[in-house]
Amino acid sequence: MGYLAEVVAKESLVPGGFGWTMLEAHKAGQIPVEGAIGLLAGYVVAAFDTTISAISSGMWLFARHPDPWDLLRADPALVPSAFNEIVRVESPIQVFSRVTTREVDLGEGAVIPSGARVLHSYGAANRDERHFPDPDRFDVRRNLVDHLGFGYGNHACAGQGLARLEVHAVLKALAARVERIELAGEPVRALNNITRGFRSLPVRVS
Template sequence: MSTPLKHLISDIDLFSDGALHHPYALFRQLRDLGPAAYLSQQGLWFIGRYEEARTALGDWQTWSSAQGIGLNPVINEAWASALICTDPPVHTEQRKLFMDRLGPRQLKPLDATITQRAEELAERIVQMQTFDAVKDVAQDLPVNVIMDLIGWPEAVRGGLLELANGSFNACGPDNDRMRGALPQLDALMQFVSGIYDAGTLVPGGFGSTIADAAKRGDIPREAAIGLLVGYVVAAFDTTISAMTSGVMLFAQNPEQWDLLRADETLAAAAFNEILRMESPIQHFSRVATRDVDLGEGAVIQVGQRALISYASANRDERHFPYPERFDITRRPLDHLAFGLGNHGCAGQGLARLEGHAVFKALAKRVKRFELVGEPMRGFNNITRNCERVMVRAVC
């Protein structure tokens, strides 16, 4: 394969501690190089401009997931049966199992339950006054709702959350974080396999629907386990990250909280802006099935892997004016935090229900949030998260 043009090559390591802590200036540098930049540290392309990322996400024929979405062969082999690592027609049939349970009509009965739980959560926050946005808000409602929806047995729920935490590190390049996550991910796979084989998933839940499909022969056993593991990892990491980021952003931008408190109909727009500003999944990779000329000398050749960055695209000043500004009146309906096309996040409807309900409930009771110390960032190869964010609720 030919060498990328010199002006498109960058030695930025997006997976160093410093880059994971402060990625956005680096994303901008890479966007400024061209419609794609070549990361010499990892030997792959970076697509970080909005238009190019959106086009790639919507074109699975050109940008295939079937060779895996991770940046190392170990995870791509381990997740070969996972939904996120398949293309149509296999992907289409398996995704239907998700959408039959996670579409708007199917989620409607959960609305009242989620609202009630959000109100109870907000009451607890008022009583606590000082709280951890990660543990006391973000890990509360989303985890409980997802556990109920899938139908995990009560006895295994704590172990699942512990094993799922940080699993996306295994999708990164071959670094210490990736290697450290592999035993944990293997333990999670074995844990879920044991639950599946024991037949202890709660009848009527999303998990039992998948298990029943496998037992009928509609999908292989490995695919069923991959679906269950994939949904646990994605749902926990992404929803927890978005909730935490929302509290942090409102603490840092009190005038935006005042806007939401004055008009709760802004909750949907606010959640979209949170997702745009701090995209929970920063990027996944895909492989080109043909030569792709993106212009300005950026030619990605067949078989080459490209990192498609949702987080960078959502901060692209070519598409979003003043992208560093948190503005809940922006209404960025076209953000890419949930992906796009056939690999758009299957659980985004549930995440939105939860996010809207929590911030509406908090807005009724809390005048403002104040950070207590500096947020403690987590370092993950793929997700943007925090380990702890201490906050004071002023009521």
């Protein structure tokens, strides 16, 4: 956040780009400087922890499940579907929270009062057997479009377009060059309250 504040203060942004548009909106008085920095963060963060976590989770899944990798190599058009399935199964952002603005009745006697902080789990929702058949199976042909790995509605991830471009590019490049992905050591999970990913993931590709 300090880096982004410095970028905005020095106006070192590419004219015509998204960041420049946010800067111009701030200079015109349409949004506060904190808003410009926050919106920039939504895109920068998409290129960091969450995308890194999705790529590493994909490598881990394909190392453990070689058959889906063979399918992807044989048909690179499956890359968008495979990415959605990676995000569904491993959900780089596991949980998030909101504060209710009014009382909400969920039915069956469950009432959330106004002003309550609610923790919602994308990870659990994305493995809900009532919605996803055989939810623990990694299936690159599932072709789902309604997982909650990027949030939903007004709270959908602002940087998901960038994340998709990045991961699609990586998967397509790997599919064209790599026959097999194998674990080359014991993976170590990164401990984090929100993000699911690896601190270390030794892999070998051939």
